[in-house]
Structure formats: C-alpha cells, structure tokens
Amino acid sequence: MKNIMLIVLDGLGDRPNQILSGKTALQAAFHPNLNRLIRDGQGGLMTPIAPGIRAGSDTSHLSLLGYDPERFYSGRGPFEAMGLGLEVRPGDVAFRANFGTTDSRGIVTDRRAGRLADGNSQLAESLNMEIDGIRFFVKAGVEHRAALVMRGDGLSDKITDSDPHETGRPVNRVMPVSPEGEFTADVLNRFLEVSREVLRNHEANEGRKKNGKPVANELLLRGPGKAPDLKDFREMHGMSGAVVAGIPMITGIGGLLGMHTLKPRGSTGTLDSDFTSKLLAAADLTKKYDYVLVNIKATDVAGHDGDAIAKKEAIERIDRAIGEMMRSVDEDTVIAVTGDHATPCSVRDHSGDPVPVLFRSKGILSDRSMFFDELSSSAGMWRISSIDVMNILKEMADRSEKYGA
Amino acid sequence: MKNIMLIVLDGLGDRPNQILSGKTALQAAFHPNLNRLIRDGQGGLMTPIAPGIRAGSDTSHLSLLGYDPERFYSGRGPFEAMGLGLEVRPGDVAFRANFGTTDSRGIVTDRRAGRLADGNSQLAESLNMEIDGIRFFVKAGVEHRAALVMRGDGLSDKITDSDPHETGRPVNRVMPVSPEGEFTADVLNRFLEVSREVLRNHEANEGRKKNGKPVANELLLRGPGKAPDLKDFREMHGMSGAVVAGIPMITGIGGLLGMHTLKPRGSTGTLDSDFTSKLLAAADLTKKYDYVLVNIKATDVAGHDGDAIAKKEAIERIDRAIGEMMRSVDEDTVIAVTGDHATPCSVRDHSGDPVPVLFRSKGILSDRSMFFDELSSSAGMWRISSIDVMNILKEMADRSEKYGA
Numbered sequence: 091m092k093n094i095m096l097i098v099l100d101g102l103g104d105r106p107n108q109i110l111s112g113k114t115a116l117q118a119a120f121h122p123n124l125n126r127l128i129r130d131g132q133g134g135l136m137t138p139i140a141p142g143i144r145a146g147s148d149t150s151h152l153s154l155l156g157y158d159p160e161r162f163y164s165g166r167g168p169f170e171a172m173g174l175g176l177e178v179r180p181g182d183v184a185f186r187a188n189f190g191t192t193d194s195r196g197i198v199t200d201r202r203a204g205r206l207a208d209g210n211s212q213l214a215e216s217l218n219m220e221i222d223g224i225r226f227f228v229k230a231g232v233e234h235r236a237a238l239v240m241r242g243d244g245l246s247d248k249i250t251d252s253d254p255h256e257t258g259r260p261v262n263r264v265m266p267v268s269p270e271g272e273f274t275a276d277v278l279n280r281f282l283e284v285s286r287e288v289l290r291n292h293e294a295n296e297g298r299k300k301n302g303k304p305v306a307n308e309l310l311l312r313g314p315g316k317a318p319d320l321k322d323f324r325e326m327h328g329m330s331g332a333v334v335a336g337i338p339m340i341t342g343i344g345g346l347l348g349m350h351t352l353k354p355r356g357s358t359g360t361l362d363s364d365f366t367s368k369l370l371a372a373a374d375l376t377k378k379y380d381y382v383l384v385n386i387k388a389t390d391v392a393g394h395d396g397d398a399i400a401k402k403e404a405i406e407r408i409d410r411a412i413g414e415m416m417r418s419v420d421e422d423t424v425i426a427v428t429g430d431h432a433t434p435c436s437v438r439d440h441s442g443d444p445v446p447v448l449f450r451s452k453g454i455l456s457d458r459s460m461f462f463d464e465l466s467s468s469a470g471m472w473r474i475s476s477i478d479v480m481n482i483l484k485e486m487a488d489r490s491e492k493y494g495a
Numbered sequence: 496m497k498n499i500m501l502i503v504l505d506g507l508g509d510r511p512n513q514i515l516s517g518k519t520a521l522q523a524a525f526h527p528n529l530n531r532l533i534r535d536g537q538g539g540l541m542t543p544i545a546p547g548i549r550a551g552s553d554t555s556h557l558s559l560l561g562y563d564p565e566r567f568y569s570g571r572g573p574f575e576a577m578g579l580g581l582e583v584r585p586g587d588v589a590f591r592a593n594f595g596t597t598d599s600r601g602i603v604t605d606r607r608a609g610r611l612a613d614g615n616s617q618l619a620e621s622l623n624m625e626i627d628g629i630r631f632f633v634k635a636g637v638e639h640r641a642a643l644v645m646r647g648d649g650l651s652d653k654i655t656d657s658d659p660h661e662t663g664r665p666v667n668r669v670m671p672v673s674p675e676g677e678f679t680a681d682v683l684n685r686f687l688e689v690s691r692e693v694l695r696n697h698e699a700n701e702g703r704k705k706n707g708k709p710v711a712n713e714l715l716l717r718g719p720g721k722a723p724d725l726k727d728f729r730e731m732h733g734m735s736g737a738v739v740a741g742i743p744m745i746t747g748i749g750g751l752l753g754m755h756t757l758k759p760r761g762s763t764g765t766l767d768s769d770f771t772s773k774l775l776a777a778a779d780l781t782k783k784y785d786y787v788l789v790n791i792k793a794t795d796v797a798g799h800d801g802d803a804i805a806k807k808e809a810i811e812r813i814d815r816a817i818g819e820m821m822r823s824v825d826e827d828t829v830i831a832v833t834g835d836h837a838t839p840c841s842v843r844d845h846s847g848d849p850v851p852v853l854f855r856s857k858g859i860l861s862d863r864s865m866f867f868d869e870l871s872s873s874a875g876m877w878r879i880s881s882i883d884v885m886n887i888l889k890e891m892a893d894r895s896e897k898y899g900a
Binding site for chain 1: 510511519540544545546547548549550551552553554555564568571574575578744841844845846847848849869870873874878
C-alpha cells in the first residue's frame with residue numbers, strides 16, 4: 091500500500107486572458123515540475139461535481155474527499171461559518187449573515203449597513219450569548235458580512251430567513267417550515283430581539299450615528315444549514331487523513347471529517363503565502379498519514395481579483411515549491427494535482443469549466459499528456475468528475491477493495 | 496436491424512512491463528486485425544463500472560450486458576458458486592466456503608486445512624444433502640476453496656458468516672441479521688452440525704490424519720448472497736442473446752439472464768484455449784441470435800500469472816483468430832472488442848485502469864483511433880463506462896428506441 095497526496099490549486103482553471111496574449115494563466119506560466127509530473131503519469135480533465143456546475147470550494151472539496159455533495163451537503167451556512175473561522179460541529183445550525191440597517195419601524199433601509207468596515211468584529215462579539223441552553227456564536231467577515239452558529243440540543247435548519255433580501259421591507263420573523271423547526275425558530279427570534287437591544291446601544295454604532303453613517307442595528311440571517319454528521323474519514327476510506335490549508339473553510343471540512351488539520355506557519359491563504367514550507371509540511375505528513383490533501387488558495391485569490399499576471403506568477407512559485415517538495419517526498423507516494431474549480435480572471439468568480447488533473451504513481455501507464463494546462467491535459471486519458479478522484483487515488487495506492495469476484 | 500457481437504478479452508488492460516521494454520502486453524503484441532477493426536470504426540477508453548473501481552468479472556459482465564450492478568448485484572457468493580460450475584437459480588442463497596480445521600473444542604486452527612489438495616472433491620460431494628426441504632450443493636474449487644448453494648423456499652441472505660475469519664477463534668453460529676433470515680440461519684446451522692459428523696468420519700480425512708496433515712473437518716462459510724432474479728435478457732433488451740465462454744462464471748451469468756450459453760469444444764478458459772473455434776462458434780451464433788457475447792479468459796490468466804510474454808502471445812493468437820472469424824461473420828454485424836477490467840501483469844490482480852474499447856459498424860464515422868491499445872485507443876472519441884456499451888451497441892445495430900420525440 092502506498093500513501094497519497096492530493097494537491098488542490100484552488101480556482102486553478104482559467105480562460106484566455108488578453109494580457110497573457112490569449113493564454114490561460116496555466117498556459118502562460120513556466121511550470122516544468124508540473125509538466126514532469128503529468129509526463130511521467132496520467133492526465134486529463136476533471137469536472138468539479140459535474141459538467142457545467144459552478145462548484146463552491148466546499149462542495150468541490152467534499153467531492154474530492156469522496157463525499158458526494160448530493161448526499162452530504164446541507165447548505166452553505168456551516169461552510170461559510172467555517173470559512174470565517176467559526177468552529178462548526180455536527181448538529182450545529184449555521185447561517186450566513188449581514189449587518190444591516192433598519193428604520194424605527196423595522197423596515198430594512200440598507201442590507202449592508204453602508205458596507206460597514208470599522209467595528210464589525212466588536213459588534214459580532216457582542217452578540218455571543220446563550221438562550222435556553224442554546225449557545226450563539228457570531229463572527230464578522232469582510233465589511234458587513236458575518237456568520238452565526240447555534241449550538242445545543244434539538245436544533246433544526248427547517249426554518250426561514252430573517253433577511254427579507256431587499257430594502258424597503260420589514261425584517262422577517264423566523265418561521266418554522268416544518269414542525270421540527272419550531273423550537274429553533276422560537277429561540278432564534280428571541281436571540282434576534284436581544285441582539286437588536288445590544289446593537290442599538292453598542293458604542294460602535296454611537297460612532298457611526300455621529301458620523302452620519304448607517305448604523306448596524308440588525309443581524310440579517312439567511313441560508314440556514316445544519317452541519318452534517320459525516321462519516322469519519324477513516325471509517326469511510328480505511329485510511330488516516332490530514333488536511334493542510336491556509337483558509338479555515340478547508341481545515342474546517344477536514345475537522346468535520348475527523349481528519350488531522352494543519353495551517354502551517356507562513357501559510358496565509360493569500361498570494362504571499364509560503365508555498366514551499368506548506369508543501370514540505372504536507373510531504374512530511376505523508377509519512378504519518380495515509381492520505382494528505384493540501385489546498386493552495388493563491389490561484390483562486392488572483393482569479394477573484396481578475397489579475398492574470400498574479401495568477402501566472404503564483405503558479406510559477408507554486409511549481410518551484412512542488413519541485414522542492416518532490417525531493418523530500420517518498421517516491422512511492424501517489425501524487426495528484428488538480429483544482430477544485432476554475433476561477434477565470436475574466437469572470438472574477440467560480441466558473442463551470444473543467445480543470446486539468448494529473449496522477450503520478452509508480453508503475454502506471456504514462457499517457458499522451460505532456461503539459462499541465464487546460465488544453466494540453468486533454469491529450470490525457472481521463473475525463474472524470476471530482477467524485478472519481480478518491481477512487482482513482484485509492485486504486486493507484488493499492489488501497490481499494492475489489493468490487494465483485 | 497443488425498446483429499451484435501461483443502468480444503470480451505478478460506483482464507485485457509495492462510501496465511508497462513519491463514520484460515516488454517516498458518510496453519503493455521497489448522502495445523507489444525502484433526495484432527493487425529484488432530488494429531483494422533479500430534481503424535475502420537471508433538475507439539476510446541472504457542472504465543469498468545466507474546473510474547478507479549477494481550471490477551470483478553461478475554460485476555463487469557453484468558454491466559456490459561446492460562444490468563447495472565449497483566441495482567442488480569447481490570454479493571459474490573452466487574457468482575463464486577457459478578465460477579466453480581455450480582448451477583445457481585434465482586432465489587438460491589450461495590456462499591464462498593473454505594475447508595478448515597478445528598480442534599476438539601471447535602476452535603479454528605487452520606482456515607485452509609493445510610491448503611487441502613487431494614480429496615477435496617470427495618469431501619465436497621459428501622456434503623450434498625437435503626434438510627427440511629432445503630437442498631445443499633457443495634462443490635470444491637482449487638485447494639481448500641469451495642462453494643455452497645442452498646435451494647428451496649423461503650431462503651434469505653440476511654445471515655452472518657460461520658467463518659470467524661481468523662484462527663484461534665471458534666466457528667461462529669450462523670445468526671440472522673434480520674427476522675427474514677431466521678429460517679435460513681436455523682437450517683444452515685443444522686446443515687453444519689450434520690456436515691461436521693460427515694467430515695469427521697470421511698475417509699479422505701482418515702488419510703490426512705495418518706499422514707499428520709490438518710484434517711478438513713469444518714466447512715467455513717462467508718459472503719452469503721441471494722442469486723438475483725434478473726429480468727430476462729430478451730425482456731430487458733428486446734433481443735435474443737447468447738453467451739460463449741470457457742469458464743462457468745460467465746456462462747452462469749448468461750444462464751441467470753435466460754440467454755443461450757455455449758462452452759465450445761476446445762475452449763478451456765486457459766492459455767491453451769482454441770480461440771479460433773471459439774470465435775467461429777460465436778460468429779455462427781450471430782446468425783441465430785441478435786446479440787452474442789464471447790469471453791476469452793486467457794489474457795486474464797496470464798495477467799494473474801504475472802506473465803507478460805504469455806499475455807502478449809495470447810493476444811497475438813486471439814488476433815489471428817479474430818482475423819479468421821472476420822471472414823465468416825456477416826459484414827453487417829456490429830462488432831465491439833474490450834476487456835471486462837485490467838489485470839496488469841505487474842499487479843497480478845484486477846486493477847482499476849481504464850481498458851481500450853473499439854466499435855466497428857457499417858456506416859459510422861471512423862474516428863482518429865488507429866491502433867488498439869491502452870494508449871492509442873485514447874485518440875478515439877469514446878470515454879465511457881461499461882454500462883454504456885450495451886446502449887452504444889444497440890444504437891449502432893438500429894435496435895434502440897428514441898428517448899423522446
């Protein structure tokens with residue numbers, strides 16, 4: 091049996107960029123180490139989830155980890171909360187949230203409280219409380235964005251949003267959509283009443299009022315989701331597993347699956363991350379864990395920024411780091427590289443394009459793929475979905491059961 | 496409407512072999528007739544069941560025959576029993592079995608009875624009996640291996656193994672895992688009691704005792720499965736069908752589906768099989784049956800033996816036989832060639848690698864695949880699963896219904 095390392099270059103896929111003479115970032119970048127891996131191994135194209143689906147990082151990583159999101163995904167709330175660094179445990183109910191502004195009659199006048207910047211952390215912190223045995227955890231994100239996690243017995247996500255989703259309408263009273271949601275809706279409405287009191291009197295809002303800015307006097311909740319009680323990674327796959335990532339959503343997913351998680355020193359989840367130390371840390375973990383997933387976020391950040399040059403340069407630095415890592419990793423290790431989805435610089439968001447994938451494992455047939463990019467990889471043998479990746483890796487690592495006789 | 500012939504070269508797929516200068520058996524072999532078929536037709540890669548799945552011959556053949564194993568497969572027992580040549584009918588419950596050795600307290604001391612060789616057939620035969628209207632059929636395989644088939648009303652596979660799966664532990668009493676398994680567990684425990692009596696006093700064991708060898712005094716049962724009541728092939732596909740094979744598991748599957756089955760004279764299921772007479776017999780059947788599947792086992796045997804030269808030479812002899820067959824088969828016949836899975840010589844077991852596939856049918860577009868091997872076939876147009884093959888064949892044979900208006 092061999093060990094496995096899956097390198098996920100977040101948002102890797104790209105489309106032609108004018109500034110790169112019509113090339114994708116991966117086509118324009120110099121990446122001899124990725125090319126060597128695909129030349130020695132097998133390549134192809136992978137569709138995150140399914141062709142034409144614009145995958146999120148959460149659904150796509152679940153799928154790459156062998157958990158079909160059609161079965162196991164229960165909405166963005168828990169994963170957005172993890173993404174802000176809130177701990178989410180199985181059974182928790184989580185929401186995406188905005189700090190918004192209401193008038194004296196409770197009508198929403200600004201769903202973003204003037205794109206609140208200063209004081210959002212303090213506002214969020216002031217809303218951590220406990221009501222009827224249910225604990226509420228609020229954490230601020232960028233500007234007006236935040237997340238809420240509810241923890242306690244008997245919670246359900248069968249409830250409506252409080253966010254009316256447009257201005258000029260009153261904040262919704264949270265309602266159950268099925269009887270099992272009644273308790274949750276009730277305790278949540280009480281939380282929202284208390285939170286209005288707290289926000290109205292919060293010093294951060296005093297300052298905003300003085301400066302004529304919209305006050306953040308309402309936490310608008312949407313997208314409730316119950317954190318799934320996922321089968322432990324070891325139980326699911328018969329392997330010990332680790333996740334290495336700079337961003338909390340990915341380590342959060344690893345945590346939900348009972349995997350070892352690591353945010354290495356120098357790993358920032360941004361363009362200036364220390365790729366070498368991250369990949370060396372991951373290579374080190376392959377000596378202790380059967381399966382290691384390492385996520386590198388820089389490519390996605392550059393895609394969201396629409397910065398093709400930065401994406402190309404990030405790929406070149408990642409490639410050098412992969413070269414260094416290859417000198418320290420055991421040559422028996424099965425290695426795969428792919429993206430969790432495309433984030434084309436021209437789109438500045440996730441798209442549904444297929445992404446290149448490579449597999450390197452001793453003894454397998456080397457196919458006709460010679461270069462690792464969106465076009466050249468298509469000379470390889472594979473046309474797969476993200477959900478196939480785990481099966482292929484386990485098979486190459488001599489870790490799969492025969493299906494039949 | 497045209498008739499169809501599917502040639503399954505068992506375990507065809509391979510990986511690089513040092514002794515073949517890094518080539519797969521198919522790459523190294525001279526096979527002009529297979530090349531002509533793919534050049535005239537269409538090629539590609541087929542993943543048995545799904546990417547990365549290590550398919551058995553049973554699940555893969557069911558899939559090639561258009562029966563999705565996810566829906567229709569009920570465990571190895573019935574197919575292992577068929578593989579030993581036991582007849583299995585819908586509703587039968589079948590087990591894989593070992594002759595094992597227990598001490599006077601019923602503790603398993605050897606799960607293989609010293610890899611029993613002599614006398615296994617006689618021991619097996621002595622266990623054929625009837626209890627409470629249930630008939631028990633036991634047949635020996637290689638060494639200690641055997642299979643048991645139970646036939647009668649009210650049987651269920653919702654029961655546990657008697658095999659403790661390790662030495663030093665007592666033989667398990669068979670237990671129901673749901674109420675419907677109660678009768679089966681009860682009658683099976685009584686069978687096991689009688690069989691201990693029979694085995695203890697069997698002359699084959701007297702001889703073993705004298706020679707100081709472990710006696711075969713316990714039939715250890717595992718992997719119960721109920722033979723599925725599969726929809727008749729003709730009803731499923733609107734075609735008459737035949738299966739030509741040298742090994743009982745494959746003709747057994749044909750029998751379960753109500754197909755005509757043939758083991759031609761000279762077909763041995765091994766490397767020295769007479770491929771020409773087998774393929775000519777199959778070609779002959781295409782004049783009487785709408786669909787003919789012919790399985791050639793030699794490639795799989797060589798793969799399990801780890802003998803790349805033998806695999807290459809078998810492919811060359813099969814290719815010559817295909818050349819002869821092509822002169823006798825109607826030119827309108829739709830022909831496909833593929834493997835049911837890969838059995839790389841370097842692995843000596845089934846692997847999850849894709850296998851090459853070709854389709855030849857008059858009037859279809861000839862694609863860019865020119866040579867029939869794992870690498871060259873990937874130049875062709877198809878990337879399919881085994882479950883797609885039947886639909887493609889029926890479509891090429893003008894035998895498929897329009898799906899929609």
